[in-house]
Amino acid sequence: MTYTKNFLILCLIASSAVAAVGKGRTVPVAVSSREHIAAVHVNEDGSTVVAITSNAPARSRILAVSAAGITTEVSVPDLRVNRVTPLPGNALFVGGTPVSGAEAEYRYRLLNVGPSGVTVAWDSIHLGDGEHVVMPNATGKLWAAAFPAKDKLVLSVGMFPDYAPRLKVEIPAPAGIAKQLRLDPEYASIVFLNDETNAPLLAVQWLGASFIVEGAASGKSGGVRQVLTAPQGTVSFTRRDSISDLLWLKSGATWTAFDVQAARQGKRRVVAEIDKAAVGGEPVELTPAGVGKVAVTTVDSTGRWRLHTVRIDTRTVVQSETLPAYQHWMTSQGGHAMAALPQGAKSKAVVVHTIW
Numbered sequence: 001m002t003y004t005k006n007f008l009i010l011c012l013i014a015s016s017a018v019a020a021v022g023k024g025r026t027v028p029v030a031v032s033s034r035e036h037i038a039a040v041h042v043n044e045d046g047s048t049v050v051a052i053t054s055n056a057p058a059r060s061r062i063l064a065v066s067a068a069g070i071t072t073e074v075s076v077p078d079l080r081v082n083r084v085t086p087l088p089g090n091a092l093f094v095g096g097t098p099v100s101g102a103e104a105e106y107r108y109r110l111l112n113v114g115p116s117g118v119t120v121a122w123d124s125i126h127l128g129d130g131e132h133v134v135m136p137n138a139t140g141k142l143w144a145a146a147f148p149a150k151d152k153l154v155l156s157v158g159m160f161p162d163y164a165p166r167l168k169v170e171i172p173a174p175a176g177i178a179k180q181l182r183l184d185p186e187y188a189s190i191v192f193l194n195d196e197t198n199a200p201l202l203a204v205q206w207l208g209a210s211f212i213v214e215g216a217a218s219g220k221s222g223g224v225r226q227v228l229t230a231p232q233g234t235v236s237f238t239r240r241d242s243i244s245d246l247l248w249l250k251s252g253a254t255w256t257a258f259d260v261q262a263a264r265q266g267k268r269r270v271v272a273e274i275d276k277a278a279v280g281g282e283p284v285e286l287t288p289a290g291v292g293k294v295a296v297t298t299v300d301s302t303g304r305w306r307l308h309t310v311r312i313d314t315r316t317v318v319q320s321e322t323l324p325a326y327q328h329w330m331t332s333q334g335g336h337a338m339a340a341l342p343q344g345a346k347s348k349a350v351v352v353h354t355i356w
Contacts, residue, residue, distance in 0.1 A: 024324070024340070024351035027065050037347055038082040038096075042332045042339035046352045051081040051094070058099035062092065065350075074118050079107065087140030090114065091121070095134075108134040110143075110160055122161045129154070135190040136160070138333075141197055146188040146204060153188055153206050155213060159197070167200070167215045167222045174207055174227075191240050193247065193260050201264055203247055208234035210249055212263045226263045230256050243288045243334065244312065246271055253282045255296075257312065271312065278315040279308045287335035293318070295335050295355065307355065324351075331355070 029050055031037060038060070039051040045067045053060045060081035065071045076094065083095035092111040110122035124134050124145065132145040140160065147154045151173045156165035173185070185207065193201040193212075200215040209229045216222040229235065230251030237250040246257045254275040262269035274283050274296055281298035289295040289309050296308045305323040310316065323329075327344035331337065338355050341347040 024353045027069065027350045027352060029063065029347065029349055031346070031348055036345040037341060037350075038080070038345065039084045040330060040339050040341065040350060041084055041086060042330060042337050042352065043086070044332045044334050044336040046337045046354060048339050048350055048352060049084050049086050049092070050350060051084040053080050053082065053096070055080070060096065062094075074113055076111070076118060079109065083108075085136065087136060087138075089140060091140050092118075093136045093140070105131050108132075110136070110140075122163075126163045127156070133188050133190060135192065137192040137195055137200065139195050139197075142192070142200055144190045144192065144200075144202055146190055146206070148186050148188065148206075153204070155190075155202070155204055157200055157202070157215060167213075169213050169223055171204065171206065171211050171213075171224060174209055189238060191238050191247075193240055193264075201260070203228075203238055203240070205235055205238045205249075208236075210235055210238055210247065212247075214264060225266050226268065228258055228263060228268065230254070232256075239286055241288045241294065243291055246312075248286055248294075250283075250286070255283055255286050272315060274310060274315060278310060279317060281306070285331070287331045287333075289335045289355075295331070297323070326351070 031052055034056055035052050035054045037050060038053040041049040047067045048065045050063045051060055058080055060076040060079055061073055062084060063071055063073050078099050079096045081094045081096040085093045087093055090113045094111060095108045097106055108124040109120055112119045112121045124132055127145055129147050132147045134143055134145045136143050142159055144157045153171040155169045157167040158165040188206040191203040193203055202213045204211045204213055209227055211224050212226040214222055214225050230249050232251035232254050235249045235251050239248040241248060245260045247260050248255050248257050254273055256273050257271040259269040259271055276282055279296050279298050283296045285297045287295045292312050294310050296310050298306045300306055307321045307323055308317045309319040311318055326340035326342055329338055329340035338353045340351045
């Protein structure tokens with residue numbers, strides 16, 4: 001195992017530089033024939049965290065590559081990691097299955113990286129009740145966990161490293177929607193809409209809708225503040241735009257932006273809609289691209305990916321670029337950077353682009 005004091009500092013320092021899509025920077029990744037790249041996280045400055053997993057022997061290792069190309073590595077021997085997010089304070093939030101047991105329950109862990117190696121600070125198995133979907137907030141202080149139970153979804157919010165929730169909300173299933181749309185009642189996703197420890201605001205996507213849940217603040221009780229549905233029907237993806245304070249919900253081939261503060265007050269205010277007419281093709285993915293702008297990807301008739309910068313208020317495209325052909329890619333939370341795997345999980349390198 002290799003360790004430096006700056007292991008995650010390399011990953012967390014963000015740059016304010018902004019540029020158009022440029023030539024990618026290739027980051028070599030040594031992957032053996034028995035290994036594969038199971039997860040990649042890219043930060044705003046182009047620094048990356050790469051989880052490499054092997055099934056035989058079953059183990060994982062995590063590489064942190066700074067924007068300057070400095071690489072450090074830690075080993076996670078008892079978990080097949082396929083999800084990794086760096087958090088402040090030399091911490092990693094990972095997800096995967098334990099190496100022992102073919103049918104082992106999926107686990108989420110908070111790992112601390114220190115001079116003596118990796119220690120487990122929190123493990124979702126101690127939440128009880130079965131398998132959960134778990135998400136940390138951006139500061140690494142809070143966790144949110146969702147657990148489906150019959151006709152409801154139980155959402156708990158707590159503070160690391162404790163397991164007892166500070167907030168527990170039961171979200172009832174929308175009447176008949178699961179049966180009508182054949183949606184999976186086991187699937188849910190969680191997005192933190194603010195970084196407040198005492199009054200967290202979350203969007204919980206479940207059964208085709210987004211439930212806005214607020215923690216107990218001074219003078220009020222916590223609970224579901226708003227249920228957002230898209231005009232086009234079932235909500236399939238949820239994205240937070242922290243720059244413009246919007247919540248984007250995808251339904252069909254349309255992304256709809258809702259005002260977060262209005263949702264917090266139990267009101268519904270649609271700010272904009274991005275559809276095929278706005279970008280010349282189905283808007284597949286959407287990320288923030290500065291105040292009042294979003295970056296939207298489409299696929300043209302030849303199968304090439306296109307990246308469009310769109311003004312939210314006018315729905316006008318101000319810039320478009322054709323992206324290189326990659327098997328898999330992802331963007332940073334604020335949309336400054338993109339990390340791509342040319343050959344998918346068997347890639348020998350990660351290509352990092354700075355965008356917009």
